[in-house]
Amino acid sequence: MKLGLVIDLDTCVGCQACATACKEWNGASAISGPLADLDPYGADPSGVWFNRVRHYEVGAYPASKTVNFPMSCLHCEDAACVTVCPTGASYKRADGIVLVDQDKCMGCNLCAWACPYGARELDEVSGCMKKCTLCVDRVYDERLPVDERQPACVLACPTHARHFGDFDDPMSAVSILSAERGGFGLLEQLDYKPVNRYLPPRAVPVVAMDADAQEAERVTPLAALSRLMARARDALSR
Amino acid sequence: MKPAFSVLLFTVLSGAGLGALAIIALLDLAALVGMIAPLAPPRLQARAAAIALLLVVAGLCASTLHLANPKNAWRSWTRWRTSWLSREAVLSLAFMPVAVGLVACWWWDVAPTMRVLFAVATLLLAWMILVCTAMIYASLKPIRQWHTRHVPANFLLYGHASGALLVVVVLRSDGYEAASLVPLVWLVWLLFVAAAIGKLLYWRFLRSDKGAITLEQAIGVPRGVRPPPTPDAPASIMAARLFDMGHAGGTFLTREFVINVAARNRTWIVVLMWSFGFVLPMVWLALGLARWQGAVLAMLACMIGMLAERWLFFADARHTVRLYHGEPTT
Amino acid sequence: MTIPTEDRPLAREDHAHQEVHYSTCYMCACRCGIKVTTQDGALRFIQGTREHPINQGVLCAKGSAGIMKQLSPAKLRKPLRRRAGSERGANEFDEIEWEEALAIVEARLAHIRRTDPKRLAFFTGRDQMQALTGLWAQQFGTPNWAAHGGFCSVNMAAAGLYSIGYSFWEFGAPDWDRAKYFVMWGVAEDHSSNPIKIGLDKLKRRGAKFVSINPIRTGYSAIADDWIPIRPGTDGLLALAIVHVLLTEGSIDFEFLARYTNAPWLVIQAPGTAGDGLFARSDDGTPLVWDEGEGRIVAGITAQSQPSLFAQCTLADGRQARSVLALAAERYLDSQYAPEVVAAACGVPAATIRRLAREMAQVAFRETIELPIAWTDAWGRKHDKVVGRPVAMYAMRGISAHSNGFQTCRALHLIQMLLGALDGPGNFRARAPYPKPIPPQLRPNNVAAKANTPLARPPLGFPMGPEDLALDADGRALRIDKAYTWEAPLASHGLMHMVIANAAAGDPYPIDTLMLFMANMAWNSSMNTTGTRSMLAAKHDDGSYKIPFVIVADAFASETVAFADLVLPDTTYLERFDAISLLDRPISEPDAAADAIRHPIIALDRDVRPWQDVLVELAGRLGFPAFTKDDGTRKFAGYEDFIVRFERAPGIGFLAGWRGTDGKRSLVGAPNPGQWQAYKDNKAFFQFHLPDTIKWHRYANLGYLEFAKKVGFVGAVEPIVMQIYSEPLQKFRLAGQGLYDGPRPTDPADRARLTKYFDPLPFWYSPLEMQVTNGDAYPLHALTQRPMMMYHSWDAQNAWLRQIIADNAIYVNVATAAALGLADGDWAWVTSHTGQLRRRMRTMEGVEPNTVWTWNAIGKQSGAWGLAPDAPEATSGFLLNHLIAEHLPGSTPSGRRLTNSDPITGQAAWFDLRVRITRCVDGEEGIEPMFDTLASLPGAAPTVAALDWPAAPIPLEGTR
Numbered sequence A: 001m002k003l004g005l006v007i008d009l010d011t012c013v014g015c016q017a018c019a020t021a022c023k024e025w026n027g028a029s030a031i032s033g034p035l036a037d038l039d040p041y042g043a044d045p046s047g048v049w050f051n052r053v054r055h056y057e058v059g060a061y062p063a064s065k066t067v068n069f070p071m072s073c074l075h076c077e078d079a080a081c082v083t084v085c086p087t088g089a090s091y092k093r094a095d096g097i098v099l100v101d102q103d104k105c106m107g108c109n110l111c112a113w114a115c116p117y118g119a120r121e122l123d124e125v126s127g128c129m130k131k132c133t134l135c136v137d138r139v140y141d142e143r144l145p146v147d148e149r150q151p152a153c154v155l156a157c158p159t160h161a162r163h164f165g166d167f168d169d170p171m172s173a174v175s176i177l178s179a180e181r182g183g184f185g186l187l188e189q190l191d192y193k194p195v196n197r198y199l200p201p202r203a204v205p206v207v208a209m210d211a212d213a214q215e216a217e218r219v220t221p222l223a224a225l226s227r228l229m230a231r232a233r234d235a236l237s238r
Numbered sequence B: 001m002k003p004a005f006s007v008l009l010f011t012v013l014s015g016a017g018l019g020a021l022a023i024i025a026l027l028d029l030a031a032l033v034g035m036i037a038p039l040a041p042p043r044l045q046a047r048a049a050a051i052a053l054l055l056v057v058a059g060l061c062a063s064t065l066h067l068a069n070p071k072n073a074w075r076s077w078t079r080w081r082t083s084w085l086s087r088e089a090v091l092s093l094a095f096m097p098v099a100v101g102l103v104a105c106w107w108w109d110v111a112p113t114m115r116v117l118f119a120v121a122t123l124l125l126a127w128m129i130l131v132c133t134a135m136i137y138a139s140l141k142p143i144r145q146w147h148t149r150h151v152p153a154n155f156l157l158y159g160h161a162s163g164a165l166l167v168v169v170v171l172r173s174d175g176y177e178a179a180s181l182v183p184l185v186w187l188v189w190l191l192f193v194a195a196a197i198g199k200l201l202y203w204r205f206l207r208s209d210k211g212a213i214t215l216e217q218a219i220g221v222p223r224g225v226r227p228p229p230t231p232d233a234p235a236s237i238m239a240a241r242l243f244d245m246g247h248a249g250g251t252f253l254t255r256e257f258v259i260n261v262a263a264r265n266r267t268w269i270v271v272l273m274w275s276f277g278f279v280l281p282m283v284w285l286a287l288g289l290a291r292w293q294g295a296v297l298a299m300l301a302c303m304i305g306m307l308a309e310r311w312l313f314f315a316d317a318r319h320t321v322r323l324y325h326g327e328p329t330t
Numbered sequence C: 001m002t003i004p005t006e007d008r009p010l011a012r013e014d015h016a017h018q019e020v021h022y023s024t025c026y027m028c029a030c031r032c033g034i035k036v037t038t039q040d041g042a043l044r045f046i047q048g049t050r051e052h053p054i055n056q057g058v059l060c061a062k063g064s065a066g067i068m069k070q071l072s073p074a075k076l077r078k079p080l081r082r083r084a085g086s087e088r089g090a091n092e093f094d095e096i097e098w099e100e101a102l103a104i105v106e107a108r109l110a111h112i113r114r115t116d117p118k119r120l121a122f123f124t125g126r127d128q129m130q131a132l133t134g135l136w137a138q139q140f141g142t143p144n145w146a147a148h149g150g151f152c153s154v155n156m157a158a159a160g161l162y163s164i165g166y167s168f169w170e171f172g173a174p175d176w177d178r179a180k181y182f183v184m185w186g187v188a189e190d191h192s193s194n195p196i197k198i199g200l201d202k203l204k205r206r207g208a209k210f211v212s213i214n215p216i217r218t219g220y221s222a223i224a225d226d227w228i229p230i231r232p233g234t235d236g237l238l239a240l241a242i243v244h245v246l247l248t249e250g251s252i253d254f255e256f257l258a259r260y261t262n263a264p265w266l267v268i269q270a271p272g273t274a275g276d277g278l279f280a281r282s283d284d285g286t287p288l289v290w291d292e293g294e295g296r297i298v299a300g301i302t303a304q305s306q307p308s309l310f311a312q313c314t315l316a317d318g319r320q321a322r323s324v325l326a327l328a329a330e331r332y333l334d335s336q337y338a339p340e341v342v343a344a345a346c347g348v349p350a351a352t353i354r355r356l357a358r359e360m361a362q363v364a365f366r367e368t369i370e371l372p373i374a375w376t377d378a379w380g381r382k383h384d385k386v387v388g389r390p391v392a393m394y395a396m397r398g399i400s401a402h403s404n405g406f407q408t409c410r411a412l413h414l415i416q417m418l419l420g421a422l423d424g425p426g427n428f429r430a431r432a433p434y435p436k437p438i439p440p441q442l443r444p445n446n447v448a449a450k451a452n453t454p455l456a457r458p459p460l461g462f463p464m465g466p467e468d469l470a471l472d473a474d475g476r477a478l479r480i481d482k483a484y485t486w487e488a489p490l491a492s493h494g495l496m497h498m499v500i501a502n503a504a505a506g507d508p509y510p511i512d513t514l515m516l517f518m519a520n521m522a523w524n525s526s527m528n529t530t531g532t533r534s535m536l537a538a539k540h541d542d543g544s545y546k547i548p549f550v551i552v553a554d555a556f557a558s559e560t561v562a563f564a565d566l567v568l569p570d571t572t573y574l575e576r577f578d579a580i581s582l583l584d585r586p587i588s589e590p591d592a593a594a595d596a597i598r599h600p601i602i603a604l605d606r607d608v609r610p611w612q613d614v615l616v617e618l619a620g621r622l623g624f625p626a627f628t629k630d631d632g633t634r635k636f637a638g639y640e641d642f643i644v645r646f647e648r649a650p651g652i653g654f655l656a657g658w659r660g661t662d663g664k665r666s667l668v669g670a671p672n673p674g675q676w677q678a679y680k681d682n683k684a685f686f687q688f689h690l691p692d693t694i695k696w697h698r699y700a701n702l703g704y705l706e707f708a709k710k711v712g713f714v715g716a717v718e719p720i721v722m723q724i725y726s727e728p729l730q731k732f733r734l735a736g737q738g739l740y741d742g743p744r745p746t747d748p749a750d751r752a753r754l755t756k757y758f759d760p761l762p763f764w765y766s767p768l769e770m771q772v773t774n775g776d777a778y779p780l781h782a783l784t785q786r787p788m789m790m791y792h793s794w795d796a797q798n799a800w801l802r803q804i805i806a807d808n809a810i811y812v813n814v815a816t817a818a819a820l821g822l823a824d825g826d827w828a829w830v831t832s833h834t835g836q837l838r839r840r841m842r843t844m845e846g847v848e849p850n851t852v853w854t855w856n857a858i859g860k861q862s863g864a865w866g867l868a869p870d871a872p873e874a875t876s877g878f879l880l881n882h883l884i885a886e887h888l889p890g891s892t893p894s895g896r897r898l899t900n901s902d903p904i905t906g907q908a909a910w911f912d913l914r915v916r917i918t919r920c921v922d923g924e925e926g927i928e929p930m931f932d933t934l935a936s937l938p939g940a941a942p943t944v945a946a947l948d949w950p951a952a953p954i955p956l957e958g959t960r
């Protein structure tokens, strides 16, 4: 199995719902919570997030596009974050999910250094490294309604820009979606084989003008008016 | 990368300690097989080795200061199969008794065979640990400034240079006459010159943008994450810039990866590195190893210079995470 | 190589200790359904309700951060009375008991009601219970009530309700499932937060084209297929240029215009006389049209008639008359509306304008949708199918927050009417109980308040002409906000943004008590915030406050609380009952009428009370007829009881679901004591799905109109004819010209404004502030946008959301900044005709070069909202409001200051603001203006180093 997410950059409006829903679910999750929030009402509020949404601009005005870019753990196949871990706290499951065993971590940060994507954040309160769990405690919880056995961020996303599934199964929704839309992994040149796929914006739909829909020749307002009245007459007489 | 002082201290101290032990062990072996005259009376060698060992231990202690959850530190002996940090931990553990053994051999001047055994083991372990430490950094693909052969090479050079100096310094302050140290001093000169060259080569490597990754690549502009190309704005020239970080204050990521050093401050550190790390010790050597106070000062200067070198090593490292925080290229 | 894998046991969710409740989110006005999981009584997880019509399971960032709202340190704890001897604004209070607080209010209000009811001004902000507050005010007998609509989007509401019978604001939604071409005008977030996001995804999956017309490219515009960076305030021009192209190309739906709009109606052409520009009508008032078939003028339209769209004829009385479309075509075909002519002003290339028009036409007329659904129109014609012209539009504050917003919004509706793209498949569709007659048959109260008597009519309504204005015998305003005066005749949401200024000036009259519910008027919802704050604290020479008594009903420690004499603390949305009613702003979707509830999920831990209960309590104490029995005793135990038993008309109450004694009736039916429970059992919402045959073209769908009459949505089974040409506007214009036989303004300034702006056909004029400010001195437009993860002022208290955004910069186009010698991150002065502020400047590509902008309502007063005094919200966040004046620069010859609002509706013109930006000299740093740090409230929570959530250690339950 190769569980992961598809993130659709064509519909992501950068609303931060995924990031917040993630914080909410995992903050009280038995395997990842609590997530530290320091100075919560003070001058420099700062906390542990598994998912951060950044915003970029590509191109120059007026041909510029604003790109909203959510990032969480990509559950890499060659997850160096796991191999560098000296304590064995970081591990990869058979289903591909990369987790940190909170009871084993010594908080050395090496895994965070090894992650090209900034997907790991140290919890200064517990002293342990934390990261996206792919909501492993939702997706396998058979006591949740079937349609809710999804990551919190996927459930929340108002534009359905996030999809969860198994990339090992070529017939899975995520595999097909990624194939159809040219999904790509981040920083592939580093060869971590990230599992999560990002979908580039779709091509702009073209409104094809019918051949006979010629642009009417521009005439004086008066001529245009009589032309319009003529049209009206045969439109209504029909 | 954030230069965590505990880590700088660790790599510099244990580097010098390991280098020193390697050097004495090596010279002792050479002497045993009669290639060279003995470096110094065994008891003096033992004292020097003991002090070097203390530096190693001090370094290891410093390293634990940077752990957020030290109570699990012992677990770092478990993953030596894949983790350079774990290997370093395991080997360091093994190294202690061996090094102590060697010191004992010299102190009680035991039979050569034993001495050879311990010397060889110490030598090999010291070298391996130095390499492991270096590989912790050199193995990190996201940091192209670290992911290079320069790193292990340099770590070995600095370790041995500062280590060799340490040996001279200790023996000298121990009252050992300068004359008999001349061959070793030549070695120190050699090592420091090599180290300096190593640093310069490393900097030349940094200046080349070989393997550099751009923000555009990081967010997939070449993969179609861009406005539809227009004649006046073809895909090829589409630059990307950060509009909003998505969080108001600092985060673990900004604190750990996104430190920006003002060019002015950097220059000062560079000056510090050359002057303290290289020039001052050499001056002391050139002055004919004057006095034990001079010796101690030379060693201190060297350590400070090495800390500066290590600080630069971190400050110059640009992790790919910085791309996502708006840096145009690594 | 791929790395070795291993599985380890994992702790699992502790369902044993958990409970699930359904309710309605209140982190914003979108009102999504929420599924709330509690663990041992504490909040564990809030997610979207899958079945809910509004959010269909998704939840936005605010909704997902609801737990942090509940944990906010800014929650008020107990009624507060301003400490004797301390000044308003100092935030120095003593806690008092509820009984004492209520006694104070009762005594004060009883006296006002007995003597002069209008001296109570009751205004509400972000609430979702205007049906109740409006009823309460009417029962009290004061005309001085309104919600936030006046500073929000009354331009959209009024333009829609005076043109098409429903509106962009709250009463309509695009057909996301069928639209093939979607044009969004000036929207960053909207009230329909989640529905729009869900919808945009649907559009894109179907390959529909999404055009966003917006000077700024963020959020929705970021994912638009076509981004049109327009120059602010010029959308009316762009829209009418599109109309010009459609008319030149003859790409309009003649049949639709003839049947469903007033295009064929005859307009009297008698310049200089009283009847000029009014509709020619038969004696019974039926509009006259020229019938091609019969070749004569006939009254009204039948299934058989062939009304002429381009009629010019002589009426029986000899006067000339022309049909509406003839007048319209003549106007818009004129070259002043040619794309080439308007391009420069709009900053949109002529070719782009033509393309947009032609793409709309192509999709509307050549890519039509047909649904095999038989229906009958209001004239009895049978149709075997429903035809859709799948062009949909949506617009909000980018249009409404300008002083030409009403006419601009009318221009957008004109495009929709010309394309015949309304309430059909793929169109912008109505949400029940809309559409309603145009305008809705409800006149505003316009008689002086009488002691101890309810108003005959609700305070707010829709004037048909000058006679409906709320003026006294000698032409002075009846309302404190001067709504329904010559200055803002169609102010159907009131002018909340003028209340404090007028009350402090005693103009038109002094009031006694200002009661604010859920509006942060001392901060982000006021123009000229600094001035407004001093007005709230302004005193007469004798040292008494100009506004004698201020009551604030709030749930949190806002900036406005500091200016209260009495604070009545409210509950949070998880602690109280609420009815999201069809009588209010509905949560209906086009295919179904819907309403919803909230109910207490978290037990109260403070001495606070639901404001609804307080209102019902006061209504009882003050003896409002609707709330008391004949013997004077209370009718209702409290809000919970009121919602179930109150009937506005027989069978019609606040909640439409599970009515009837057996709980089996929908929409209409006797009160049902088990109604709350029924809602709880049904995931907290009710939905009535319209059958296919009455879903479409409802303004003229006989089946629908009959249904609507039956359930009380409309008063009569009559077609709702869309108004291209607006007669009420023409009446006001006649009044301005001195030709109206009825009330007429005396002040020349009013006459001029009415004559110019009350054009019965949509037209464009430069926003008022721009007309009077010097364009060279203030060359840039300054705007705000809603951040998707923040709701106005009230989310800074949210420990998660403020980690995402805690301060705001002023954004400038890269090239513009360069031209001004500004570099990214520079400190800059932003100066308007009223004031200046200082803030860091950031550059970006995605903004129209003449526009600068910032996020709305991020800046906070130091010490407010339970934040540390040095919180970034106070030290580097700022409000643009400091630069926006509530009055236009200068005054009329008669010495009047005119409100900075739309001259037709009185909508606050937030986005008319013009500024200049200059680089700060080195050393000039830190934000300006700054305000004193508020004293902390009694019992305020101490600042904590780390958040304590979940409070209890997470129980592990087994492992897997």
Ligand SMILES: Nc1nc2c(c(=O)[nH]1)N[C@H]1C(S)=C(S)[C@@H](COP(=O)(O)OP(=O)(O)OC[C@H]3O[C@@H](n4cnc5c(=O)[nH]c(N)nc54)[C@H](O)[C@@H]3O)O[C@H]1N2
Binding pocket: C028, C029, C152, C153, C185, C186, C187, C188, C189, C190, C191, C192, C193, C213, C214, C215, C216, C230, C231, C232, C233, C234, C235, C396, C397, C398, C399, C402, C783, C784, C785, C786, C787, C788, C789, C790, C791, C792, C911
């Ligand atoms: N997250 C969140 N959601 C909210 C709110 C909130 O505070 N936060 N507030 C709620 C309330 S009260 C309201 S009224 C709605 C308002 O919802 P919106 O109508 O989305 O209000 P704004 O955020 O002001 O967005 C106005 C948009 O119009 C653009 N604009 C400004 N001037 C012009 C113009 O002249 N022409 C065009 N074409 N565009 C222009 C601006 O760039 C901006 O994108 O949002 C509601 N929803």
Ligand SMILES: Nc1nc2c(c(=O)[nH]1)N[C@H]1C(S)=C(S)[C@@H](COP(=O)(O)OP(=O)(O)OC[C@H]3O[C@@H](n4cnc5c(=O)[nH]c(N)nc54)[C@H](O)[C@@H]3O)O[C@H]1N2
Binding pocket: C125, C126, C148, C151, C152, C153, C517, C518, C519, C520, C521, C524, C525, C526, C553, C554, C555, C556, C557, C558, C559, C560, C570, C571, C572, C573, C611, C784, C785, C791, C792, C793, C794, C856, C857, C880, C881, C910
């Ligand atoms: N510059 C600029 N200014 C603007 C706008 C803009 O676009 N630009 N937008 C304008 C618009 S459209 C609007 S609608 C206004 C909105 O401005 P406001 O109507 O002032 O809305 P909020 O800032 O949300 O403040 C509402 C108050 O309600 C309180 N509150 C929150 N929840 C509850 C509750 O459950 N019970 C009670 N009793 N109180 C509660 C909050 O504490 C807060 O004090 O802002 C306007 N101001």
Ligand code: SF4
Binding pocket: A011, A012, A013, A014, A015, A016, A017, A018, A019, A053, A068, A070, A156, A157, A158, A159, A160, A161, A162
């Ligand atoms: S919730 Fe969806 S739309 Fe919002 S930021 Fe996350 S991915 Fe983008």
Ligand code: SF4
Binding pocket: A072, A073, A074, A075, A076, A079, A080, A081, A082, A098, A114, A115, A116, A117, A118, A119, A120, A131, A192, A194
């Ligand atoms: S994204 Fe980072 S943390 Fe996640 S698996 Fe890959 S390397 Fe590890």
Ligand code: SF4
Binding pocket: A084, A085, A086, A087, A088, A089, A090, A100, A104, A105, A106, A107, A108, A109, A110, A111, A112, A128, A129
């Ligand atoms: S921080 Fe924890 S998880 Fe990461 S490498 Fe160190 S021990 Fe392993």
Ligand code: SF4
Binding pocket: A021, A022, A023, A025, A026, A050, A051, A072, A073, A131, A132, A133, A134, A135, A151, A152, A153, A154
């Ligand atoms: S999958 Fe779960 S843990 Fe990962 S980002 Fe989404 S919500 Fe967070």
Ligand code: SF4
Binding pocket: C025, C026, C027, C028, C029, C030, C031, C032, C055, C059, C060, C061, C062, C063, C064, C193, C194
């Ligand atoms: S849009 Fe978000 S905040 Fe508003 S009601 Fe829905 S979920 Fe709540």
Ligand SMILES: [Mo]
Binding pocket: C148, C151, C152, C153
């Ligand atoms: Mo609003």
